[in-house]
Amino acid sequence: MTLVAFLLLACEPGKAMTGPHIGALEAQDTTDSDPPEDTENNDEPGSEPPSDPSSEPSSDPSSEPTAEPASDPSSEPSNEPSADPCSSVSTEVFTVSLPPTVECDWGQGQNLSSQNGRIRAFKESAVQLSAESGEQICEVRVPFSSDQGGGSGAWGYDDEIVFTLNNRVMFASDPSMVGDFSSDAYGVVYDWDALSNLSMPFSSGANAWSAGSDAGLYIRAAEVNESLPSTTWLIDGVEVDRALQYTYDNGVLRMALHAYGDNDNGDCYQSGAQFNIEIDVAN
Numbered sequence: 508m509t510l511v512a513f514l515l516l517a518c519e520p521g522k523a524m525t526g527p528h529i530g531a532l533e534a535q536d537t538t539d540s541d542p543p544e545d546t547e548n549n550d551e552p553g554s555e556p557p558s559d560p561s562s563e564p565s566s567d568p569s570s571e572p573t574a575e576p577a578s579d580p581s582s583e584p585s586n587e588p589s590a591d592p593c594s595s596v597s598t599e600v601f602t603v604s605l606p607p608t609v610e611c612d613w614g615q616g617q618n619l620s621s622q623n624g625r626i627r628a629f630k631e632s633a634v635q636l637s638a639e640s641g642e643q644i645c646e647v648r649v650p651f652s653s654d655q656g657g658g659s660g661a662w663g664y665d666d667e668i669v670f671t672l673n674n675r676v677m678f679a680s681d682p683s684m685v686g687d688f689s690s691d692a693y694g695v696v697y698d699w700d701a702l703s704n705l706s707m708p709f710s711s712g713a714n715a716w717s718a719g720s721d722a723g724l725y726i727r728a729a730e731v732n733e734s735l736p737s738t739t740w741l742i743d744g745v746e747v748d749r750a751l752q753y754t755y756d757n758g759v760l761r762m763a764l765h766a767y768g769d770n771d772n773g774d775c776y777q778s779g780a781q782f783n784i785e786i787d788v789a790n
């Protein structure tokens with residue numbers, strides 16, 4: 508194992524919810540035949556993604572798109588013959604689990620006190636993987652990229668939600684939430700200070716913002732402790748790759764859900780998501 512996964516949970520462990528109300532967003536394309544360590548084993552009818560053979564990656568995983576032989580005759584022939592560490596990789600499959608959150612901690616940490624109609628508090632559910640010293644992450648494949656076909660399942664949130672990849676926004680439940688965020692080479696940078704105390708959109712999710720071109724994201728706000736069966740996470744692969752460049756540059760991969768509230772019991776709710784990712788590490 509060359510990568511270490513650990514959870515950064517804002518929710519109190521005792522508040523982690525289990526039960527039939529909690530859905531799990533699962534990858535549509537699960538190429539790993541071994542079942543991951545899924546302790547929740549959700550068997551909700553209708554929440555299982557269809558096994559669509561057309562969602563299989565069309566590229567042979569052994570064909571290593573990152574391997575670039577020095578075919579350019581103008582390149583210096585006297586240099587080392589194989590300088591690209593990613594010319595030979597090993598693929599590891601990780602099950603990413605973003606546990607559910609509920610109930611804002613008003614006035615604690617970075618949270619503001621409760622106030623009706625304003626974005627006052629958040630709860631974060633995050634996973635981070637770090638390469639060991641000297642290890643090079645060559646490629647990451649995440650199901651929510653349009654390059655991988657997306658992931659579908661039962662999922663819900665209340666009042667609003669933002670999903671980030673390497674601290675760059677992949678989607679937000681309302682466009683107004685990203686309006687004050689800045690951008691850099693990796694994408695739109697998440698910034699709680701720019702988001703806090705804005706007017707709470709109370710959006711349905713039908714007008715959600717996603718990075719890049721609309722690739723087919725489908726999210727909807729839910730009642731607390733409920734999830735909606737047909738959620739689809741699907742983000743423009745160009746923007747996913749842009750955010751993943753941070754991982755290739757820094758050896759760290761982080762994904763986080765941020766759920767928001769204004770003043771109600773049950774705010775800062777999201778029902779939890781789970782999916783598999785593949786990581787190519789240089790041999």
Ligand SMILES: [Ca+2]
Nearest residue numbers: 623769770771
């Ligand atoms: Ca309220």
Ligand SMILES: [Ca+2]
Nearest residue numbers: 666769771774
């Ligand atoms: Ca609320």
